[in-house]
């Protein structure tokens with residue numbers, strides 16, 4: 001399986017810059033998710049990797065060969081890339097096997113070889129026995145698997161997924177997530193998976209590239225992105241992290257620093273070399289918020305909303321000292337709170353977000 005190198009990639013559409021200086025290295029067999037809000041440039045990036053868009057600057061290398069730079073662009077069909085789209089794009093008048101074997105027939109692959117490769121692809125996506133069905137007689141998840149088999153049969157160096165689960169219902173998404181993960185474990189295919197759904201990215205990817213406004217914000221493992229976001233965008237975009245001003249009291253020691261948040265002392269995890277500085281902010285996760293014990297110090301405030309989620313509720317709380325800030329946390333049943341109640345909370349940890357330009 002091939003690797004993919006994206007170097008200083010920029011894309012202008014007229015006066016609009018959709019991608020700005022993006023560099024990403026995808027290792028062979030890696031599963032990389034590209035995650036970001038609508039309009040951040042995910043599809044543009046995918047289209048450039050596939051060769052549907054030229055580059056304004058920078059270059060793309062697949063398996064060590066340059067396929068796009070400002071001078072040249074290898075056509076999509078010569079890039080050995082498979083693409084799985086969200087709308088499957090299956091031929092309705094062909095059977096499952098005919099759909100899967102289409103590209104081989106076009107390339108005049110012999111009948112015996114074609115059947116063997118189609119059978120192998122069917123087995124890879126757990127569709128053996130369904131070769132004679134029409135796409136109309138398949139479930140959404142099965143159609144998506146046919147689309148995957150159709151792309152695998154061509155033995156691509158790299159498979160691009162463009163929001164492949166966006167059209168499926170919640171239950172089917174979960175089971176397809178399992179299938180994609182199992183498929184990746186079985187085949188070791190190098191995958192670039194575009195999504196705006198962070199739980200999908202977290203569940204599937206070895207690493208996640210978080211994008212915003214055409215810029216790469218962070219490229220790291222799901223755990224690092226969650227626990228050590230590089231900036232405020234990543235902190236708040238991933239799992240609605242709470243970004244709150246803090247005062248750093250002492251320089252970093254052993255990956256931690258003493259700080260103050262909303263008038264309360266706190267120990268934050270942080271990157272090496274952090275020093276007291278102006279404008280510091282930290283990211284707090286819902287599980288790092290708790291109700292202060294009897295007589296324990298904390299910050300007082302009012303419960304704004306209680307949203308029941310089955311087994312637990314999401315509680316939204318506004319602190320008296322920071323009325324513009326909403327703190328949210330999960331409270332397991334039975335629910336002690338209602339909107340309007342007073343409470344005292346404290347934080348049990350947090351991550352000091354590195355100063356801008358220093359990640």
Ligand SMILES: Nc1ncnc2c1ncn2[C@@H]1O[C@H](COP(=O)(O)OP(=O)(O)OP(=O)(O)O)[C@@H](O)[C@H]1O
Nearest residue numbers: 013016018036037038039040041042043044045196
């Ligand atoms: N051909 C084009 N001409 C002009 N602007 C474009 C073109 N294609 C994309 N854009 C703009 O580039 C930006 C990035 O678009 P892109 O489709 O890559 O975003 P995205 O992250 O995939 O969004 P979504 O999740 O909504 O599909 C958007 O502001 C979009 O309007």
